[in-house]
Structure formats: structure tokens, C-alpha cells
């Protein structure tokens with residue numbers, strides 16, 4: 001679906017990849033509904049949009065609470081008249097710790113935002129997307145959805161759940177006007193650790209060099225490009241592309257490679 005003249009809702013648009021998505025979509029001529037629980041972040045996105053902000057609306061809300069979402073849809077319809085696209089991008093990581101040591105509340109939080117937040121958004125928006133002649137949904141996963149990252153096991157599980165949810169939705173919507181894509185960014189230079197309320201792991205200088213990161217703007221460009229081309233999978237960054245190939249050839253070898261990079265960060 002070409003994004004120009006379309007109305008696209010983006011979650012997590014108050015920071016990082018979500019803000020870059022909102023700005024890129026505006027530049028391409030779309031109308032954008034920005035959704036985030038971070039009100040200051042949304043304000044910053046609006047400021048950065050400058051004169052393009054006339055095509056933007058901001059909606060401060062927590063997507064992990066189902067009861068907020070019918071009001072959200074009505075607000076967007078009131079402002080823009082219709083909804084043509086949805087990018088489920090909001091997400092958090094878990095504290096860097098093991099399955100044994102993580103607190104149950106941290107597991108629930110990551111599942112409630114990453115998985116159930118996506119489910120609630122889909123349930124609220126699908127009835128409005130289905131009657132459109134053309135519409136598109138993108139769910140933002142992670143390289144961690146297909147290759148295991150020790151210390152981020154529940155984050156990975158939440159994203160793997162979103163991956164299969166998205167692929168199932170793609171199959172279900174095959175004969176409708178709705179295209180469905182799933183995006184797998186590798187490491188991206190955002191402040192997700194801070195926004196997730198997580199203490200960053202101590203990385204040695206040599207490790208920092210190994211974790212070369214892609215910019216959120218490049219990720220946004222790749223996601224919108226994938227949306228316009230109706231891509232099934234969108235792998236973003238050389239780490240994600242390369243790991244996808246390696247994982248298909250030899251999953252255990254790929255998992256061991258990641259394990260070696262992460263093992264020093266975790267205390268068992």
C-alpha cells in the first residue's frame with residue numbers, strides 16, 4: 001500500500017523507531033496518529049514534525065490496557081476520518097537477567113506490552129481496516145524473535161509470539177484488502193533500555209565495537225518500504241539479515257554464537 005494520503009497509526013511514536021516512523025510517513029505524505037504512553041515524547045515528535053504536524057495527531061495512552069482502545073479509535077476517526085494502516089511498534093525489553101532470577105512481574109510486563117498490547121491494538125483496529133479497499137498492518141518484532149538471546153529470553157518469547165501471530169494474521173487476511181508484514185530489526189541505536197526502566201549491562205570496549213547499531217531513521221525507512229512493497233518479512237540491519245541466513249542453515253550454531261557474545265553479561 002502506498003502511504004501517501006493514507007492515515008497510519010503508529011504505537012511507540014514518542015521515541016526511537018516510532019518517532020522516526022511518524023516523521024518518515026509524514027514526509028511521504030501520510031497522515032499519522034501517534035500513540036505512546038510518554039506524553040513528553042509525543043510532544044517532541046510533534047515539535048520535530050514542524051509544519052508537517054498539521055497531518056499528525058497525538059494520543060497519550062498505555063496500549064497494554066484493553067479498555068482504553070475503543071476511545072482511541074474514535075479519536076483517530078474523528079481527527080482523520082478513516083484509518084488505513086497500523087504499525088504496532090511500542091515495546092520494552094526485560095531486565096538483563098536469567099530465567100531463574102527474573103521476577104514474575106517483569107515477565108508479565110514484557111508480555112503485557114509486547115504481546116497483549118499488539119493483540120489489543122489488532123482487535124480494536126481490524127474492524128476499521130477490513131472495510132477499506134486497501135490497508136496494511138506491520139508488527140515490529142526483533143531479531144530476538146527467531147534467535148535466542150540469553151538474558152532476554154522473555155523479550156524474545158514475546159516477540160516470537162508476535163511473529164507467529166502476524167504470520168497467522170497474514171494467512172487469515174489473504175483474500176482481503178489488508179496486507180500484513182512483520183519486521184525484524186537487529187540492534188538499533190535508541191534508548192529502549194532507559195525507556196524500559198532496565199539497567200544496561202556493562203559492556204567492555206571490545207563488545208561495544210561488536211554491537212554496531214543501525215539508526216532508527218534507517219529502520220523506519222526499511223519498514224515503510226516493506227509496507228509499500230507488501231513484504232512478508234522485513235529483515236533490517238546486516239546483523240538481522242545475516243543471523244536469519246545462519247539460523248536457517250544451522251540454528252544451534254547461530255544460538256551458540258549469540259550465547260558467546262552474551263555470556264559475560266549474565267551472572268548465574
Ligand SMILES: NC(=O)c1ccc[n+]([C@@H]2O[C@H](COP(=O)([O-])OP(=O)(O)OC[C@H]3O[C@@H](n4cnc5c(N)ncnc54)[C@H](O)[C@@H]3O)[C@@H](O)[C@H]2O)c1
Nearest residue numbers: 012015016017036037062063090091142187188190192195
Ligand atoms: N532498539 C533496538 O535495538 C530494537 C531492536 C529490535 C527491535 N526493537 C523493537 O522496536 C520497537 C521500538 O523500540 P525502540 O528501540 O524505538 O524503543 P524506544 O524505547 O525508543 O521506543 C519505544 C516506545 O514505546 C513506548 N511504549 C512502551 N510501552 C508502552 C505502552 N505500554 N503503551 C504505549 N507506549 C509504550 C515507549 O514510551 C517508547 O516511546 C520495540 O518493539 C522494540 O522491541 C528494538
